[in-house]
Amino acid sequence: MERRTVMKSVAMVAAMGAMMVATKGQTTAAQPNTGPNQAGENNMLDAQTLADRYVAVWNERDEGSRRAAVAALWVPDGQHYVEGREARGHDALEKRIRGSHEKNVRDNGNRFRAARDARRLRDVVTFHWEMLPAETETVLVRGLEFLIIRDDGHILVDYQFFPA
Numbered sequence: 001m002e003r004r005t006v007m008k009s010v011a012m013v014a015a016m017g018a019m020m021v022a023t024k025g026q027t028t029a030a031q032p033n034t035g036p037n038q039a040g041e042n043n044m045l046d047a048q049t050l051a052d053r054y055v056a057v058w059n060e061r062d063e064g065s066r067r068a069a070v071a072a073l074w075v076p077d078g079q080h081y082v083e084g085r086e087a088r089g090h091d092a093l094e095k096r097i098r099g100s101h102e103k104n105v106r107d108n109g110n111r112f113r114a115a116r117d118a119r120r121l122r123d124v125v126t127f128h129w130e131m132l133p134a135e136t137e138t139v140l141v142r143g144l145e146f147l148i149i150r151d152d153g154h155i156l157v158d159y160q161f162f163p164a
Helices: 003-022 047-059 063-073 090-107
Strands: 074-082 085-088 110-114 119-121 124-133 141-149 155-161
Touching: 047 063, 047 090, 047 110, 047 124, 047 141, 063 074, 063 090, 074 090, 085 090, 090 110
Parallel strands: 074 155
Antiparallel strands: 074 085, 110 124, 119 124, 124 141, 141 155
């Protein structure tokens, strides 16, 4: 990733953080991005749909389906950052997600869901996710995703914050 793109990403993270503080308690409906993309194709990206697809990959039990979902969500050199860890590329992303799935879903009987608060502003999508026991509605952990996406909706960079 070019230095300029990284600096733009850092600036956007800071701006979104300030915006989230300023709008705490307010909700904004997810706005679909409609119309032609850079390739002239019609593009319909709903932020909540992307959030739901994102969270579904962390719950996916079948390894082949999970790998296909990773490839469908991220660009080939996509990046994921959480705490001191990072994953770059589909193989590393799939390994990161598999590890979380095995620990949290398979072994501990939890599930993930996207909160109904996904928002899009240009090339950024934010939403909260929750981890809860498979059979109850008791939220154990709540996190925040800050995604930088391409025009076609593929994830370029994924910043994960928890607890949110």
